Amino acid sequence: xxxxxxxxxxxxxxxxxxxxxxxxxxxxxxxxxxxxxxxxxxxxxxxxxxxxxxxxxxxxxxxxxxxxxxxxxxxxxxxxxxxxxxxxxxxxxxxxxxxxxxxxxxxxxxxxxxxxxxxxxxxxxxxxxxxxxxxxxxxxxxxxxxxxxxxxxxxxxxxxxxxxxxxxxxxxxxxxxxxxxxxxxxxxxxxxxxxxxxxxxxxxxxxxxxxxxxxxxxxxxxxxxxxxxxxxxxxxxxxxxxxxxxxxxxxxxxxxxxxxxxxxxxxxxxxxxxxxxxxxxxxxxxxxxxxxxxxxxxxxxxxxxxxxxxxxxxxxxx
Amino acid sequence: xxxxxxxxxxxxxxxxxxxxxxxxxxxxxxxxxxxxxxxxxxxxxxxxxxxxxxxxxxxxxxxxxxxxxxxxxxxxxxxxxxxxxxxxxxxxxxxxxxxxxxxxxxxxxxxxxxxxxxxxxxxxxxxxxxxxxxxxxxxxxxxxxxxxxxxxxxxxxxxxxxxxxxxxxxxxxxxxxxxxxxxxxxxxxxxxxxxxxxxxxxxxxxxxxxxxxxxxxxxxxxxxxxxxxxxxxxxxxxxxxxxx
Numbered sequence: 022x023x024x025x026x027x028x029x030x031x032x033x034x035x036x037x038x039x040x041x042x043x044x045x046x047x048x049x050x051x052x053x054x055x056x057x058x059x060x061x062x063x064x065x066x067x068x069x070x071x072x073x074x075x076x077x078x079x080x081x082x083x084x085x086x087x088x089x090x091x092x093x094x095x096x097x098x099x100x101x102x103x104x105x106x107x108x109x110x111x112x113x114x115x116x117x118x119x120x121x122x123x124x125x126x127x128x129x130x131x132x133x134x135x136x137x138x139x140x141x142x143x144x145x146x147x148x149x150x151x152x153x154x155x156x157x158x159x160x161x162x163x164x165x166x167x168x169x170x171x172x173x174x175x176x177x178x179x180x181x182x183x184x185x186x187x188x189x190x191x192x193x194x195x196x197x198x199x200x201x202x203x204x205x206x207x208x209x210x211x212x213x214x215x216x217x218x219x220x221x222x223x224x225x226x227x228x229x230x231x232x233x234x235x236x237x238x239x240x241x242x243x244x245x246x247x248x249x250x251x252x253x254x255x256x257x258x259x260x261x262x263x264x265x266x267x268x269x270x271x272x273x274x275x276x277x278x279x280x281x282x283x284x285x286x287x288x289x290x291x292x293x294x295x296x297x298x299x300x301x302x303x304x305x306x307x308x309x310x311x312x313x314x315x316x317x318x319x320x321x322x323x324x325x326x327x328x329x330x331x332x333x334x335x336x337x338x339x
Numbered sequence: 340x341x342x343x344x345x346x347x348x349x350x351x352x353x354x355x356x357x358x359x360x361x362x363x364x365x366x367x368x369x370x371x372x373x374x375x376x377x378x379x380x381x382x383x384x385x386x387x388x389x390x391x392x393x394x395x396x397x398x399x400x401x402x403x404x405x406x407x408x409x410x411x412x413x414x415x416x417x418x419x420x421x422x423x424x425x426x427x428x429x430x431x432x433x434x435x436x437x438x439x440x441x442x443x444x445x446x447x448x449x450x451x452x453x454x455x456x457x458x459x460x461x462x463x464x465x466x467x468x469x470x471x472x473x474x475x476x477x478x479x480x481x482x483x484x485x486x487x488x489x490x491x492x493x494x495x496x497x498x499x500x501x502x503x504x505x506x507x508x509x510x511x512x513x514x515x516x517x518x519x520x521x522x523x524x525x526x527x528x529x530x531x532x533x534x535x536x537x538x539x540x541x542x543x544x545x546x547x548x549x550x551x552x553x554x555x556x557x558x559x560x561x562x563x564x565x566x567x568x569x570x571x572x573x574x575x576x577x578x579x580x581x582x583x
Contacts, residue, residue, distance in 0.1 A: 077583065079366075080366075080369075080370030080373070080374060082373070083373040083374055083375065083376070084374065084376060085370070085374065096576060096577065098575065098577075099574065099575030099576070099577075100575065107577060109577070109580050109581075112580060112583035113412075113413045113583065114413050114424070114579055114580040114582075114583050115580045115583075116413070117413040117414065117415065117418065117424070118576060118577070118580065120414075120415045121415060121418065165420050166453070168470075169453075169454060169458065169462070169469060169470055170454065170455075170458055170469065172471075173472075178468070178469060181457070181458075181461065181469070182458075182469075309456075309457075309544065309547070310457050310547060311457075312455035312456070312457065313455070314452055314453060314454060314455060315452075318452075318570075318572070319422060319449075319452070319453065
C-alpha cells in the first residue's frame with residue numbers, strides 16, 4: 022500500500038468506478054452483478070407470476086385470484102353418509118382434509134382405530150395388540166383432555182377430582198359405565214343438611230359414618246347417627262343404600278371403604294378433625310361443584326371408546 | 340431520475356420509502372374491507388353477553404393473550420389436540436381479536452365446556468394445585484375482587500362503534516330479535532345490560548360464590564363460551580374449504 026495513487030489500485034481498465042472520489046483518492050468499483058445471480062433473480066420474478074396463478078393470491082375487487090392448483094381428498098359426505106372422493110381448489114383447509122384422509126398417514130393407526138371401534142370391550146381387553154394401542158393412544162388423549170383434572174396418571178386430587186386408579190367408582194367402574202360418564206358427563210349432587218339437621222345430629226351422623234369404614238368404634242352417638250342415617254330424619258340411605266355401600270346410578274359414594282373422594286378424611290389426624298370435615302361436608306352438600314363435562318361433542322366416538330378402555334385399565338378395573 | 344438525486348435528497352428519499360412500504364401495507368389491508376366471502380356463513384355466532392364481555396376485558400387486562408393464542412390452525416396435529424380449526428366467523432365480534440401466535444400455554448380457542456367452572460376457579464387461583472407441571476402464574480385476586488359493572492353501557496357503545504350489533508334503539512333491538520332470537524337480543528340490548536349481567540351471574544354462578552359477582556365470575560363466563568358457538572356437527576367439513 023505504498024503507492025496511494027488511484028491508478029495504482031485499478032487492476033483492470035474494464036471495471037468502471039462509480040465516478041466519485043472521496044477524500045481525494047477513494048473510489049468505488051461499479052462491478053456488474055454476476056450473471057448467474059442476475060438470471061436467478063429474473064427467474065424468481067417469473068416464478069412469482071406463475072405462483073400467483075397456481076395458488077390463491079391477489080385480491081381482485083371483492084374476491085381474489087383463487088389459483089388453479091387443486092387438492093384431492095376423500096371424506097364422508099355429510100348428507101349421504103357415503104365416503105366420496107372430492108377435488109377442491111388448493112387451500113390449507115382442503116390440504117388438512119387431504120392430510121386427515123390420506124391413506125399414507127399412519128395407516129396402522131387408522132387400522133387399529135377401526136379395529137377398536139368395531140370390537141367389543143371384551144375383545145379389546147383380550148387382544149394384547151389392541152391393548153398396547155389403547156395404552157399408547159389413550160395416554161395422549163388422556164393427557165390432552167382428562168389430565169387437567171384427574172392428573173397425568175389418573176390419580177385425581179383429593180377433595181376435588183376422583184382418583185381413577187383405585188377401585189372405588191361413584192358412577193360405576195365398568196367400561197360401559199365409564200363410557201356413559203364420558204359421553205354425557207356427570208353432575209354430582211347431595212342435598213345440604215345444614216338446615217335439616219341440628220349440630221349435634223350432624224355430629225352423630227359423622228360419628229356413624231366413621232364407624233362404617235372402621236375409623237371409630239361403635240358408640241352411643243354412632244347408634245343415634247345410624248337412626249338418622251337409616252331413618253326418615255336424614256334419609257341418607259335413599260342414595261347411599263341401607264348398607265351404605267353407595268348406589269352408582271345416583272353417583273352416591275360407598276361410605277364403607279376407606280376411600281374418600283370429597284371430604285378429606287385420611288388427611289385429618291384426630292377423630293375430632295375427621296368428624297369435622299364430614300360434618301362440614303354433610304351440612305353444605307354438593308351442588309354445582311362436582312361436574313364432569315360431557316365429551317360427546319368434543320371427542321369422536323372412537324376416541325371416547327378408547328378412553329373408556331384406557332381409564333378402565335389404569336388400575337381401578339371393576 | 341438518477342439514483343444520486345434520491346440519495347442526496349433526504350426529503351425525497353423519505354417520501355419514496357413511505358410510498359414503497361405503503362404498497363405492501365395497502366395490498367394486505369385494503370382488500371380486507373371488501374372481501375366478505377372469506378367469512379364463513381355459520382349459525383350460532385353471537386356477540387358476547389355483558390358478563391362475557393367483561394370477562395374478555397379481564398382476559399385482556401391480565402395479559403392472558405401473551406401466553407395463550409385463540410386460533411386453531413388447519414393442521415392435523417392441532418386438529419387432533421384442540422378440535423376444529425378456528426373460523427373467521429368465530430372472531431367476527433372480537434375487537435381486538437385474540438388470535439395470537441405465542442403459545443407458552445395451550446390454545447384456548449375451544450376451551451369452552453372442556454373443564455368445569457369449579458376447575459377453572461381452582462386453576463386460576465392456583466394452577467399447580469390441579470396441574471403440577473404448570474408454569475402459569477396464580478391469579479388469586481380474581482376471586483377476591485368484585486366485578487365493576489358500572490360502565491357496561493359505555494363499553495358496549497364503544498364496541499358498537501366498531502360494528503358489534505349491541506342495540507341502542509328499538510329498531511336495532513328488533514333487528515337483533517330477528518337475527519339472534521329474543522333471549523340473545525335481550526342480552527345485547529345496552530339498556531338492559533346491567534340486568535342481564537346480574538341474571539346470567541345469578542343463574543350460572545360461575546365462581547361458585549352465590550350472591551357475589553367477582554372478576555372470576557366474568558372471566559370464567561367468557562372462557563366457557565369460547566369456541567362453543569358453532570355446532571360443527573351441522574356442517575359438512577367440505578363446506579368450510581370453499582371460503583378460502
